[in-house]
Each structure stands twice: as C-alpha cells, then as structure tokens.
Amino acid sequence: MLLLYMEPEVYSQELVEHLIEYATRQGADYVAFLFQEEDSGSMVVENGELKAFEEGKSSGLGIRVLVDGSLGIASSTKFSLQVLKESVKYALRMAKASKKGIEKTCLSDTEPLKTTIESAWKKNPDDFSDEEKLKLLLETNKAAQLEGIVSSNTRMGWMTERRLFQSSEGALVETTVHMAGLAHSAIASSGDRMESMFDSKSRCAGFEFISDVDWQEFSSNISNTALKAVQAPTPESGTYKVIADPAMVGLIFHEALGHASEGDLVTSGESVLEGCLGKKVASPLVTIVDQGIVEDGFYVPFDDEGVEKKRQIVVEKGFLRGFLHSRSSAMKLGCQSTGNARCQSFGDKPLVRQTNYFIEGGDRSFEELLEGIDSGIYLCGSGARGGEVDVGRGAFTFSSGPSFAIKKGELAEMIRGVSVGGMVLDTLNRVTAVGKDVSIETSIFGGCGKDGQRARVGHGGPHILIEKMAIGGKS
Amino acid sequence: MKSRVAYLAKNILHLGEKLGANEVEVYIDETRLRNIGLVKGIETLSSSFITGLGVRIVSEKRVGLSSTSLLTREAGEQTTRRAYSMAKVSPPNNDWVSLAKKTGSIDVEGVFDPEIENLEPENMSEAALEMLGTVSERDSDLFVARGTIQTGVKTTTIVNNYGQELERKESFASTYVTVGSSIPGDKSLGNEAGETHIWRDLNVEEISREASERAITAKKARPIPSTSIPIIWRNKLFANVLSIMFGGTLSADAVQKKRSPWGGKIGSEIASASFTLGDEGSVSFGIGTRQFDDEGVPQRTVSLIKDGILKGYIYDTFTANKDGIESTGNASRTYDSPPRPSPNNLYLSSGKMSLNEILKETRNGLYLQELIGLWLSNPVSGYLGATVANGSLVEDGEVTHPVKGVLISGNFFDIMKNGMDMIGQDVDHSGGSYSPTVRVASMSVTPQ
Numbered sequence: 001m002l003l004l005y006m007e008p009e010v011y012s013q014e015l016v017e018h019l020i021e022y023a024t025r026q027g028a029d030y031v032a033f034l035f036q037e038e039d040s041g042s043m044v045v046e047n048g049e050l051k052a053f054e055e056g057k058s059s060g061l062g063i064r065v066l067v068d069g070s071l072g073i074a075s076s077t078k079f080s081l082q083v084l085k086e087s088v089k090y091a092l093r094m095a096k097a098s099k100k101g102i103e104k105t106c107l108s109d110t111e112p113l114k115t116t117i118e119s120a121w122k123k124n125p126d127d128f129s130d131e132e133k134l135k136l137l138l139e140t141n142k143a144a145q146l147e148g149i150v151s152s153n154t155r156m157g158w159m160t161e162r163r164l165f166q167s168s169e170g171a172l173v174e175t176t177v178h179m180a181g182l183a184h185s186a187i188a189s190s191g192d193r194m195e196s197m198f199d200s201k202s203r204c205a206g207f208e209f210i211s212d213v214d215w216q217e218f219s220s221n222i223s224n225t226a227l228k229a230v231q232a233p234t235p236e237s238g239t240y241k242v243i244a245d246p247a248m249v250g251l252i253f254h255e256a257l258g259h260a261s262e263g264d265l266v267t268s269g270e271s272v273l274e275g276c277l278g279k280k281v282a283s284p285l286v287t288i289v290d291q292g293i294v295e296d297g298f299y300v301p302f303d304d305e306g307v308e309k310k311r312q313i314v315v316e317k318g319f320l321r322g323f324l325h326s327r328s329s330a331m332k333l334g335c336q337s338t339g340n341a342r343c344q345s346f347g348d349k350p351l352v353r354q355t356n357y358f359i360e361g362g363d364r365s366f367e368e369l370l371e372g373i374d375s376g377i378y379l380c381g382s383g384a385r386g387g388e389v390d391v392g393r394g395a396f397t398f399s400s401g402p403s404f405a406i407k408k409g410e411l412a413e414m415i416r417g418v419s420v421g422g423m424v425l426d427t428l429n430r431v432t433a434v435g436k437d438v439s440i441e442t443s444i445f446g447g448c449g450k451d452g453q454r455a456r457v458g459h460g461g462p463h464i465l466i467e468k469m470a471i472g473g474k475s
Numbered sequence: 476m477k478s479r480v481a482y483l484a485k486n487i488l489h490l491g492e493k494l495g496a497n498e499v500e501v502y503i504d505e506t507r508l509r510n511i512g513l514v515k516g517i518e519t520l521s522s523s524f525i526t527g528l529g530v531r532i533v534s535e536k537r538v539g540l541s542s543t544s545l546l547t548r549e550a551g552e553q554t555t556r557r558a559y560s561m562a563k564v565s566p567p568n569n570d571w572v573s574l575a576k577k578t579g580s581i582d583v584e585g586v587f588d589p590e591i592e593n594l595e596p597e598n599m600s601e602a603a604l605e606m607l608g609t610v611s612e613r614d615s616d617l618f619v620a621r622g623t624i625q626t627g628v629k630t631t632t633i634v635n636n637y638g639q640e641l642e643r644k645e646s647f648a649s650t651y652v653t654v655g656s657s658i659p660g661d662k663s664l665g666n667e668a669g670e671t672h673i674w675r676d677l678n679v680e681e682i683s684r685e686a687s688e689r690a691i692t693a694k695k696a697r698p699i700p701s702t703s704i705p706i707i708w709r710n711k712l713f714a715n716v717l718s719i720m721f722g723g724t725l726s727a728d729a730v731q732k733k734r735s736p737w738g739g740k741i742g743s744e745i746a747s748a749s750f751t752l753g754d755e756g757s758v759s760f761g762i763g764t765r766q767f768d769d770e771g772v773p774q775r776t777v778s779l780i781k782d783g784i785l786k787g788y789i790y791d792t793f794t795a796n797k798d799g800i801e802s803t804g805n806a807s808r809t810y811d812s813p814p815r816p817s818p819n820n821l822y823l824s825s826g827k828m829s830l831n832e833i834l835k836e837t838r839n840g841l842y843l844q845e846l847i848g849l850w851l852s853n854p855v856s857g858y859l860g861a862t863v864a865n866g867s868l869v870e871d872g873e874v875t876h877p878v879k880g881v882l883i884s885g886n887f888f889d890i891m892k893n894g895m896d897m898i899g900q901d902v903d904h905s906g907g908s909y910s911p912t913v914r915v916a917s918m919s920v921t922p923q
Contacts, residue, residue, distance in 0.1 A: 046732075049568065053561050056811040057554075058544035061524065073521035077544045093519035099601035101607050103516030130564035150733060199674060268620045269655040270515050272662060322503055347523040349512055388848035390864055392655075392662030395880065396847045397862055409596070420849075421862075421882070421923055451512075451621070470884070470923075 013166065013338040017083070020168045023065055023088050030107065031168040035059070035305055036346040040159035041125065043133055045141040047152060050134060060347035063087050067095040069104030074345025107327040108337050110307050112171035121178040121206030125158040128207055136215065143216035144186055144223040148230075150194075151187040154219060156180075157444045158207060163304065171306035177299045179456075180209045181444035184219040188226035195416060197226035197383045197402060202444040204299040225383070229402040234417035235473040239429045240377045241406070242420070242469040243369050246439040247381025248400055253288065254357050254448070255389045256396040256424035257458070261290075261314050262340070262352040262450075263329030265391060272394035272425065273320060274441040282428035287360040288315040290324055292339060297356035297458030298442040302339065306352045309339030314357075315428075326352045344453035351450055356442070359461030362434025369433055370467045376406040376470075377471060380418060394424040419472040424462030427466060435463035479545065480505065481642070484530075484634040487551050491532055494559045498533035498574045500635040502769065504548065504810045506627055509596065511603045513622035513652075516678035520596055527810030532558040533574065536567040540809035572796035575750065575806075578638040578771030582608075588673045591626050591646040599624055609683035610654055617687050620655035620664060624648075626674065627801045633735040633771040641771045647762075648677040654690040663696065663879065665689030665865065666845055670762060670906065689844055689865050696865065696877035698922040705840035705896075706883060706918045707833055707869065708908050710903040712843055715797040716852075716859065717821050720887050720910035721752065724854045725779055726805075727794035736855055736888070737785060745785050749826065749889030749898060752780040754789055755909075756804050756819035763819035763907030770806040770814050777803045777820075793815040818907060826898030833897045833914050836873040839919060841883070842867045842874060857888035862923060885918035 016033050027127040044052040061074035061084070072095025074087040123132075126332045133156065141154040158180040165173045181202025188195050199222050203209040244252065260271040273281070282288075292300040292309025300309045305327050313321050323333070326341030329352050341350035383401025389395075399419045405412040442459035447454035484501040491499030504527045511517035528551060529542040539561030543550045561822035602624050610617050627646045634640045651668035667686040671677050708716065723799035729735040737745070757776030758764055767773050770792050778786040789800070791806035791814050834842065852859045866878040885894070899912030 050565050052540070052813060053565055054540045054542070054812065055537075055557060055561065056529075056544075056549075057543035058527070058542075058811075060544060064525075070517075071519045073523075075518060075521070075523040075525075076524045077524065078546075090522050094522055094596050097520050097596035098517050098603070101516045101600075101604045103514055103518045105518060110810055130561060134564065134566075155840075264514070269618070269657070270620050270653070270662065270664065274662070347521065347525070349519045349521065386850060388851065388862075390847055390862070392664050393880070395847075395862065395921075397851065397882070 012145060015109065016166050019084060019088050024168060025093060026092050027067055028065040028092060029068070033166045034062045034346045035164040036158060036161070038161045040157070042155060042157040043137055044153065044155045044257040045137045048138065048141060048145065050390050060346040063091045064230045065091045065095050067092065069106060070095045070102050071105045071346060071349070073349060076472065097294060103330045106331045108330040108335070109336055110327060111321055112167065112169040113302070113306055113308065114172045116174040117301045118176040119177045119178050121205045123207040123211065125180070125207040128211065128393055136210065140182070140184065140215040144184060144219035146220065146223045146227065148190065148227050149186050149223050150189045152223065153185045153289055153446065155183045156210065159444060165304060165306040165428045167306060173302045173306040173464050175203055175302055178206050179204050180207055181446045182210060182215055183445050184222050186223040186226040187232040190230045193230050195230035197229055198221050199382045200443055200445055202442055203296065204442070225402055228414050229416045230363055232402060232414040232416040235377065235405065235415050235471060237473050238471060239468055240471050241373050242377050242379050242466045243406065244379045244464055244466065245381055246437070246460045246462060247441060248379045248384065249461040249464055250441065251384060251387065252396065252398055254354060254457065256394065256461040257386055257428065258357040259289065259389065259391050260394060260424070261323050262405045263323040263325040263333065263353070264321050264352040267332045269331055270392050272392060276320045280318050281425055282315050282318045283431040285317040285362055285434045286315055286318055286428055286431050287313065288336045288357070289313050289360060290340065290357045292355045294356045294440055294458065296442070300355040303341045304343050305337065305341040307339040307341065309355055312338045324352050324354060326350055326393055342455050344455060348453050351453060353450065353455045354457050356440055356458035358440055358459055359434070359464065361436045361438040361462045364433050364435050364438065366435060369435055369463055370406060370411070371409050373406045373409055377418065379418065380405050380409055396424055397421040417473060421470050421472065427469065430467040432465050433465040434468045438462045444459045477789045481640050483546060483548065483551050484632055485638065487530055487549060487555050488634055488636060490552055491530070491553045491559065494556065496532045496534050496559055496562070500531040500574050500637055502808065502810055503632040504629065506629045508625065508627040509599060511599050512622060513603055513606065515618055516598060516604050516607065521602065524867045528554060529810040530555050530558040531813065532562045532741065533571065534559065534562045536569065536571040537562045537565040537663055538568060538571065539565060540813055549756050551777045562679060568700050568709045574637065575770040575772050576790040577804060578635070578639045578641060578767065579773050579802065579847045580641055580766040581757055583757055583759070583764050583766055586672045586764050588646045591648060592628050594674060599626065600670055605679050605681045606652060609680050610687050613684060613687040614691060617654050617690055618657060618658045620653045622650070622652040624650045624679065633769070635771065638771065638873050639915040641767055643766045644797050645765065646672055648674050650677060650682055651681050652686045654686040656690050656694055658694065660694060663690070663693030663694055672760060692867070692877040693865050693879060696879035697828065699868065699878055699920065701921050703917050703919045705837055706915045707837065707840055707842040708913045709844055709913065710899065710901055710912045711905045713913045714757045714903065714905040714908040714910040715849055716887070717752070717823055717910055718906065719820060719850060719852050720763040720854045721779070722818055723856045725788050727788040727790045727798065728816050730788055731794055731797060734855070740785050741787065743785055744783050745781040746780055747893055747895065750780055750783050750891055750895070751824035752858050753822050754805065754818050754820060755822045758820055761820040763903060768804045770802070771810045772802045772804045772806060774804040774819055789816045789818060797808045820907045820909060822909045823911065825900045825902050828897055828899050830899055830901055833912060834869055834874060836897065837914065839870060840869040841878060842869050857886045859887040859890065860884035867868055880923045882921045882923055883918050885915065890915050
C-alpha cells in the first residue's frame with residue numbers, strides 16, 4: 001500500500017480517499033489533491049569564500065474542488081486531519097462564494113492513471129559530505145579567478161521534488177524529479193569598463209552530474225569569455241543576417257512563440273496565434289514541439305492534473321498544428337489535454353505551461369550555415385540577460401550574451417551589448433536554414449514566470465539562420 | 476511568550492545554545508492568502524495557509540542556515556541540528572561580527588487592517604464582480620482577459636539570542652487586470668495594477684477603468700518615426716525606474732562587492748539639485764513599512780540622495796558591521812534564505828507641477844502609460860530602455876494620438892544630472908517604490 005506521507009501526522013492514500021468522499025457528499029463534482037514535497041540545498045562561494053550554505057525541506061497539500069463549474073482551491077502546510085477537513089470545507093466554500101460572474105471550468109475527458117515514476121539518478125546528494133561539496137565549489141571558484149576578473153561567484157544547487165496527484169476520478173500519479181546544477185558568474189574589469197558573464201548547467205539527475213563534470217574548465221571558460229567581452233566592441237545598430245545558437249533559439253522561441261501557444265492565453269484572447277490553427281506561421285523548415293521527457297531537458301512525465309505529457313507538435317513544417325492544453329483549456333477548444341497543466345506549488349491553480357519547447361533539427365552543419373554570409377552576427381544565448389515579449393502582438397526584445405561578428409563566411413571578432421527585437425511570426429518566416437545539432441537545456445536556478453507562478457522548463461533547438469533581424473547596438 | 480509559534484522559537488533558541496552555538500536566530504513566517512482569479516469571469520477562488528521556519532546558527536564566525544515548512548517541535552529541532560552541522564563545516568567568515576543586537580519595534584500606521592483578517596470569500600467575489608462590471612460597462616466589446624484580487628495576512632516572528640521576541644502582522648490587498656477587446660484586429664491589451672495594506676483603499680473600480688481606457692486606446696495606437704523628444708513618465712512607471720536603477724545598487728551589499736556604480740561616491744554630486752531620494756521605512760501606509768525589518772531592527776528613514784548629493788546606502792546587520800556602522804533597518808529575507816539589504820519604501824521627492832501643467836508645457840512629447848522590457852535596463856551602466864506598449868503623443872499641450880511599438884532609450888545617469896526638467900506633485904507607487912510624474916527633456920524614440 002502506498003502511503004503518501006507519514007509525518008508529522010497521519011496522512012495516507014486512505015485518508016485522502018476519505019476526504020474525497022467527504023467533499024463529494026458536500027456537493028463537489030470533482031475533487032483533486034496535490035501533495036508536494038521538496039528537499040533542496042544550495043551553496044555559494046564568492047571570491048574564494050563560502051557566502052551561503054542553505055538547505056530546506058518543504059511540503060504542502062492543495063485541494064481543488066469543482067462545484068457547478070466553479071473552481072475552489074484550499075491549501076495548507078499543516079497535515080492534521082482537522083486542518084485537512086477544514087481545508088476541504090474551505091475549498092467548497094470558495095467554490096460556492098459567488099453565484100454570479102462565474103467563468104465555468106469544465107474538464108476534457110481523460111483516462112485516470114495510476115502510476116509512479118522517477119527521473120534517473122545514481123548518486124544521492126547526501127552521500128557527499130558538506131566538506132566534499134565545499135571543496136569542489138572552492139576549487140571551481142578558484143580556477144576562474146584569473147587576472148582582470150574582479151568578482152567571481154559559483155553556486156551549486158540540488159533538489160528532489162515529489163508530487164502526488166490523486167483525484168475523485170481515480171487518478172493516482174506520483175512523480176519524483178531529481179535535479180542538480182552549477183552556475184558561475186564572473187565580472188571582468190578593464191579601465192572603467194565592466195562586463196559580466198554567467199552560465200549554468202543543470203540536469204535532471206542525481207549528484208553524479210556534479211561529481212562527474214570538469215567544473216574548473218567550465219568556470220575558467222566563463223572568466224575567459226568575460227575577459228574577452230570587456231574588450232569587445234558593440235556592433236552598429238541595424239538589420240543583419242543572423243545565426244542564433246541553440247541557447248538563444250531556446251530563449252527567444254520559448255518566450256515569443258511558446259507562451260503564445262499556451263491554450264489558456266489563446267482562449268482568453270491574449271495570444272497572437274489565436275485563429276491561426278492550420279495556417280502557415282513559419283518557414284517550411286521550422287517544426288516546433290513540446291515534449292515532457294527529452295535528453296538534458298526538464299522532466300515532466302505527467303502534469304499536475306495527472307495527464308501524461310506526450311510529444312506535442314505545435315508547428316509542423318511551418319504550419320500551426322496545435323496548442324498546448326490543460327484539461328480546461330482543451331475543453332474550451334473542443335480538444336484533448338496535452339498534459340501541460342502545471343502549477344508552481346500545491347496551492348496554485350494549474351496553468352498551461354510549456355515543458356520542453358524546442359525547434360527540431362534540420363540538415364545543415366554549422367559550417368554550412370556560415371557559408372555565404374558576407375556580413376552578419378552569430379547571436380549567442382549564454383550570458384543573455386533575458387527579454388520580454390508582448391504575447392498579444394508577438395513583439396519581442398532580447399539581450400544576447402557575448403556574441404560574434406560573421407565576416408565572409410567565417411566567425412570574426414567577439415561583440416557585446418547586443419540586443420535583438422522583432423515580431424515573432426516575421427522572424428519565423430525568415431528562417432532560411434536549420435542546423436542538425438539540437439541542444440536542449442534546463443536550469444535548477446531559474447524558471448519561467450507566468451501569472452505569479454514559476455515553473456522549470458527546458459528549451460533549445462539547433463542553430464538556425466535568420467535572413468534578417470533588427471539588432472540594437474550602438475545608435 | 477504567548478503563542479505556540481513563540482514557544483517553538485524559544486525551544487529552538489535553547490537547543491541551538493545547548494549544541495554550542497554562539498548565536499542563534501529563528502525566523503518564522505505564517506501567511507494566509509485568499510485569491511480570486513478571473514479569466515473573462517470569475518474562474519478560481521483559492522485560499523492558502525503557508526508556513527516556514529528558518530534557523531541561522533553561528534559558531535565561531537561560521538554561519539549555517541536550514542529551513543522547513545513544518546512548524547512542529549520535531550521539525551524545528553531537526554532543522555536546528557542541521558543548521559549547526561552546516562555552520563561547523565563552513566570556513567569562518569572573517570567579516571562576521573554578530574547577529575542584530577539592537578532589535579526592537581516602532582509604532583507604524585496603516586500596515587495592518589483587521590478587516591482583511593475577517594474578510595469573507597463573498598466580500599472578495601463582490602469586488603471581482605465590480606471589476607467585471609466596470610469593464611463591460613465601459614464598452615461591451617471589452618472583457619477581462621485576466622485579473623486577480625488577492626488579500627493576505629502575514630505574521631512574522633523573529634527571535635535571536637540577544638533580544639526580545641518580536642512579532643509583526645501585516646495585511647495586504649492587491650489586484651491587477653488585463654483588459655482585452657473583442658473587436659477583430661491586433662490583440663492589444665490594457666493593464667493596470669494596485670497594491671495596498673488596507674482593503675477599503677484597494678480601488679478595484681478605478682483600476683479596472685484605467686485598464687479599460689488603455690485597451691481602447693491601444694487598438695488605435697501606432698508607432699511614430701525615429702526622433703528625440705521629451706518623455707513624460709507616468710508616476711507608477713517612473714517608480715519602476717527608481718526600483719530598477721537604485722533597488723540593487725544603493726544596497727551596501729552591492730557596494731561592498733564592487734558591483735555598484737555608486738561605490739566611493741558619498742558626498743559627490745550625482746544628480747541635479749532637485750533630485751532627492753530616500754528610503755522611508757516607517758512612513759504611514761507605506762507598502763514596505765514595518766515595525767522592524769527581517770532581522771528585528773526597527774525601520775526608519777534613510778537619506779540616500781539629497782539635493783543631488785549621494786548621502787548613503789542601505790544596510791542590513793552584516794553589511795553594517797563590515798562598514799563599522801549601524802544597520803539602517805533594511806534587512807529583507809524569506810524563511811529559507813539569509814537576509815540582505817533591500818529598500819523598504821524608495822521615495823523620490825515630488826515637485827510643484829500638476830500633471831496637467833506638465834502636459835500643457837509640452838509642445839511635442841510622448842506620455843508613457845505602459846512599457847514592456849523595462850527591466851532589461853542596466854543599473855550599472857545607466858542604460859534605460861523599454862518598448863512602449865501604451866503611450867500617447869502630446870502636441871501643443873494636448874494628449875493626441877495613442878502610440879505603441881516604439882523603443883525609448885537614454886542614459887539614466889545623464890537624466891538624473893540634467894535630464895529631468897519637470898517633476899510633478901502627484902506621487903504614486905509601484906510596490907514599495909514611490910515617485911511623482913517626471914518629464915525627461917529628451918530621450919530617443921525608435922520604431923520597433
């Protein structure tokens with residue numbers, strides 16, 4: 001028998017079943033429980049000194065009820081029977097608080113699943129002593145303290161998160177994700193110029209991901225890039241041929257197209273893609289998918305409605321084929337959930353979120369993409385500060401990390417201070433070649449924000465060639 | 476010691492000392508939240524009770540922090556033992572002097588509203604109906620694309636081995652709304668938000684009306700050709716500029732780490748004589764106003780820039796000890812992270828002009844209502860830029876055509892020195908950042 005949680009007071013599957021029955025008797029048409037438990041730790045070394053060492057445990061339970069299409073949620077970090085019963089009552093009361101103005105939540109049909117799944121891992125973070133972790137981090141930081149670097153900061157993070165979804169329809173889905181990662185940032189100074197560079201690597205894996213990688217090479221590369229970048233020129237503003245690297249591709253299209261393909265933003269009238277289903281939205285070379293399990297991505301085998309997250313084609317050879325859906329957004333458009341209902345924590349309403357959103361590989365090598373570019377820019381995502389998108393209009397602005405000029409078919413000098421902007425559908429239609437080298441990345445340190453909730457995602461793609469892009473540099 | 480939480484904290488303090496710690500600090504947070512989510516209509520009503528406990532242990536200048544969301548005796552003890560073992564393994568931090576010693580509480584007005592504590596879900600759904608009604612009454616083609624009304628009460632308990640047990644209670648109420656228009660065409664939206672400590676001060680109707688007006692003008696908005704013209708910043712937008720430009724860089728942490736452009740410039744003239752910026756930690760009804768900060772140090776007024784001269788930075792206990800001064804009461808943290816200095820209420824002093832006078836004095840300018848990408852501005856280099864999502868041309872003193880899809884840019888450090896040619900009297904806030912309307916004499920405008 002699967003026990004959900006035994007500490008500090010009794011909490012079990014039977015208890016939840018009992019509560020589901022109780023809520024149903026009180027008028028709930030649908031009841032779902034989401035239990036979440038996270039163990040996490042992080043350690044930060046700055047300029048050779050330990051700056052922070054934190055560990056935390058958190059757990060909580062959220063209860064969702066539907067009464068006549070009205071969704072009530074209650075949640076708590078306390079687990080006594082009394083508190084749980086109160087929470088069920090409160091969720092019901094919330095659902096019944098208004099008779100007027102309700103936008104009904106209806107759920108598309110789905111098969112209730114019973115399964116337990118866990119991301120692969122070999123080594124437990126606890127198997128490494130605090131001293132060992134610190135030693136690795138100090139060595140990583142030291143390797144990056146090169147001449148000209150005024151500040152260097154190395155952070156290590158690890159976590160295990162368990163989510164258990166149980167519903168009145170009979171679903172019982174338990175997902176456990178292990179994750180670890182390391183981030184490094186360096187600030188280089190030259191005269192009165194300063195430039196920072198940062199990068200991180202994370203993997204849904206155990207602590208072997210930390211112990212098996214050469215982090216000293218990783219951190220010293222970042223410092224070297226910062227040292228070059230601080231000397232690098234800023235390009236003239238203008239329109240350029242651009243090759244975007246996988247990290248930049250991931251960043252731009254997650255933000256500028258990924259969000260626009262989220263079903264809840266489509267049905268609320270906030271997406272530039274509304275009404276575009278079946279239409280051509282990109283160059284025929286472009287195929288975009290959202291997939292729950294992919295190498296080096298975040299691990300989302302099931303969503304927070306207990307639905308399996310399968311591979312979903314969003315754009316196929318330039319045509320918009322489908323949106324990402326929760327059960328409720330799917331119902332509004334008369335289709336099936338794609339397993340994209342995710343919430344940051346147990347008490348949140350599940351939103352439609354991307355999982356691993358990426359452009360599929362094409363047929364060109366990097367050299368072939370460079371060929372024939374007389375003058376252009378190689379846009380790199382590492383060290384990028386991010387960007388912002390107007391999802392309704394499809395307009396985006398991003399800053400890139402240190403990048404390179406392209407001259408006569410070859411990579412030339414490093415450039416910095418590059419920003420890029422445009423309209424996403426124009427940009428997708430200007431893709432004239434797609435590389436074969438797909439690379440996906442995720443991060444334990446960050447996440448994507450929507451409606452006040454953060455979610456870990458993966459994104460990426462191959463190198464792509466864009467015929468024309470507006471670049472902001474020197475004016 | 477009255478409450479169960481205070482008892483739990485005291486127990487941890489004893490255990491920490493028994494284990495051999497030199498210093499122990501317990502931070503406990505209990506938050507009740509209620510939220511209504513709207514998408515076209517009322518979609519979700521939710522309620523949560525979230526708790527957290529963080530223990531900092533210091534042993535021979537070595538610091539460990541461990542946390543848990545469970546407020547039980549067992550979890551508290553386990554967390555304390557772990558924090559102690561983490562401190563033991565840490566190398567000594569030579570800059571460490573002590574936890575906060577001068578803790579205490581001041582009287583503040585307008586941060587706790589008992590009405591919020593007793594608010595029924597039905598009261599909140601009435602406010603949600605008001606939002607829906609205001610938007611559809613303005614124009615039947617308008618709808619609430621997304622909205623939220625949230626209220627909460629947060630109780631924070633802080634105890635360390637030096638002083639009294641401190642407890643503070645804050646209430647808050649906030650809302651934001653995104654209004655869409657069902658008229659075919661581009662999907663321009665109108666957004667507005669508000670935040671307060673007092674339920675009755677949350678003006679859902681006014682906020683919904685403003686977002687509706689913007690959704691209407693956004694439909695007609697167009698880019699304008701490249702130019703350099705005066706830019707009138709709506710007070711809430713300029714408040715965001717202040718928080719981006721100074722929120723991090725006037726903290727002693729950034730200065731000590733040499734990540735601030737303001738390091739070593741105290742006493743220097745960094746802005747025009749009309750520029751006065753303070754951190755008002757105890758101002759009545761201030762969003763960031765509290766009886767004491769997250770280390771238990773009383774909050775107060777800190778002069779940052781006075782008449783253009785840089786006067787000081789904001790400090791928590793660690794950074795203050797490092798500079799040999801007292802904390803300014805600016806420690807900010809969550810239960811699972813250590814404190815760091817952060818502004819309480821950044822406040823830019825107002826001028827004498829009304830918004831109307833500023834508009835009247837403008838021959839050819841751009842009045843900004845909504846921006847995207849402002850956060851990509853750079854507080855180290857002073858680069859200030861954003862894309863206009865909703866603005867209006869001002870011609871011969873009158874607001875004329877709506878504008879969107881242009882990028883504005885300039886250098887904030889130059890703007891501070893000689894670029895702000897008109898300052899309004901109308902202070903408003905975005906989060907804990909307060910500003911009047913500001914006109915910048917010239918910024919470049921480029922179509923996107």
